[in-house]
Amino acid sequence: MNRTPAARTRAAFASVAAAGLALLAVAAPAHATGGTPTTPTDLYNEYRACSTDQAAPVYVAGRTGLTVEGIPGHTDPNTRWITEQFRAWPVSDPSQVVTAERGYASVGNEATATLGGYNAPLRDGETYAWQARTVDADSGAASDWSAPCYVATDDTFPSAEPTVSSPNYPAGQRNQGGTPITLTFGANGVSGVAGYAFTWFGTFPVPGVSTVGEHGIPQYRDPYETSPNYFARADSLGGSATVNLMPPYNSGLLVLRVASLDRAFNMSQPTTYYIAVKPDAPKVTKVSNSPQYGKQAIFKLTPDPDLHAVSPVVSYTVERLGQTRSTTTVKASTSGIAELNLTLDDPYGDVLLVTSTSANGWVSQQQWWSTGGTDTSPTVTSDVYPENGSGGGAGVPGTFTFTPKIKGAVSYTYSVNWGEGTTVKAGARGEAQVSWTPTDSGWYALEVYGTTKDGAQTAPTDYFFTVN
Template structure:
């Protein structure tokens, strides 16, 4: 995408509006204030270059936005003024193009658009700005120099990796080394890359008083790398976004105007480098602290020592991520209390000294925390008793630490009873009528965890 295309198009429309207003009226003179030479000059939202030997290269397919801040000697007077811009080819200073921005506010950027048909591809131009207030005019600014570059790089870059070839499954554990080449395009100055196919858009934010805030895109090393010379190459050392799988790096070349080439890509494969997760006992009890040993992938450890682990719990009462440092041999231990009422999973990734983050090793367990329900008169999924015939129901735990049970018949208000000997409870109940009944029961632990509910179905004769 050409640099700032969308913003340039909007401001081009504003510049056209300014020219139309100029034909209708000219701003009145602002009292006795004297116009001052515009400052803060920008072209295409990039800095003005006053060095004729080092012009700013710009895409100008839709014209070129030029701007500066006009002023007068009276800083308290905000009466509108006019800003006049002149541009000419450095090779022929007699071919002057003039554009005007009327009703500009002193102290704020005043934009105008140099028309595309006055700017030839490959030519270098100078432009300057002047503040006009009625019959008075300021001195002209020092000229800014730009070279128009409307031609995108003809070839996409070439992209190779010496340590992660594309057609095999590679052992992970070290950054991927890439070599990017301009592929014979002489004016390529750098490259843009991303693990996502949609590459970032190069743009410029606008600050106070409308002043552009241009930033060298190559300062963002996450996505940009400058070539070692115009038309040259660059190297990258990147850690993939996850520890294993099929990855694609997308790359395009950028010329001096930051216009991008066609996008090319490099796809490669990385085998799993996940750590091993081993509990101290094969089936840890619900609600009991358990120590887990974390061990690195041996091939990964041989490339760069594992220095730590990230342990994520899933399905517990309060899921969390715990960072655990590794010992010199790459192993680590972590103590966790598993309290997921249906079970819990651990996802564990390792991090190596060179920044490599593995894919996740997984460990999980299922729990049945529903209570056991039994009745001497009203059997589960059967029938018995009758309306007005009392029955006894016994609740017993499947996990340790139960202190109470909460129950309800057919959605009636819940009733809670304390657990007694062996953490069980017993209730007496008399059905008010015959028919189908659903007894719902859940237990609560000493730590306040409400365990899974159980539905006990039966018929009253």
């Protein structure tokens, strides 16, 4: 009588089961237990739930081995540690059994092992079946093997980089910004492409990273479902994907890198797509008097008209650079105009970076505004001890005069050789004089900063001189 293919598969499977029992050794007993081990549950491969359908295996990269896991069980509630065994074989050649074992596995929690690896790699392009069972290290009793799980190994990277095109932001020309960027990724003739990874930041994210839930059960996150800002599933195997993206920043030249992914998440060489965007930064106008240190200034923020026509500007983000960094959001009127009140008090000059945000989320390019490098440090002079020169001598007093470069100085704080500071009041015109007598000859440093009536502190002046 002729055997059917299914009958032959069952016969081969029975042979493998018998071989697996002989191949896997049982750890030496440690203590007596009652009850019996139970077949592992919650089987996962590469942190994804196993497939019991041979026609729909989980695709994995097998070059470094196959990570498998399951939760071993035991009917004795006092049993805490158990052995979990795994075995795998290519469906096309069930005699080639690969085994692995996890000793001292915690009952009721995922136990992990690796089938194959660098020394005995799984064969590329094969469908493998694998099983797990629980073994009582004391009695030697073993549970039944689990139903087979199926994986397909794929260690071949997509052979060509993807194609990238855009109907509303074509490459090679400057485009009006303000609308989402429509992009179509193509497989470039590679039949095994299952999806695409893309990034504005140069480095591609890692797909399929999992978290761990209760009892160590992997919580797999399908990147195509959970990370649409980085991954797009192809509409069919070897097909294309279309996305609508808002760039996270807008420098005027946007650079997007795109790579193809196969079903095992092997990545192709990337394609780089350049998008040129017309200038769309807002206008920043200071409408109050000339910048006065320590005083509040009023700014008018006006949107780029072409950008505002595409999608109305609803707010502005103002990033302040300098010693004290801050970020402020200002709401715009229906016309897209906003007013910003800001105290200019950075001792080295105030710098603002301003972007507009449209109703659809588009962020404009940056507008730069600054006070022009205002020097707020006081001027220091001396009749006896000239700057970067020598004079006087030990016991010879000298007068030092402090003169402001800005309005509103009410006091000065000075220190010699960066010692304890001394504060003196300023006169009506913001000037002050101090007398100082050195006790020794040598090199000295005088540091001076001023304070305004509004409490703003100026940049310091470092004045160096030598006592004869």
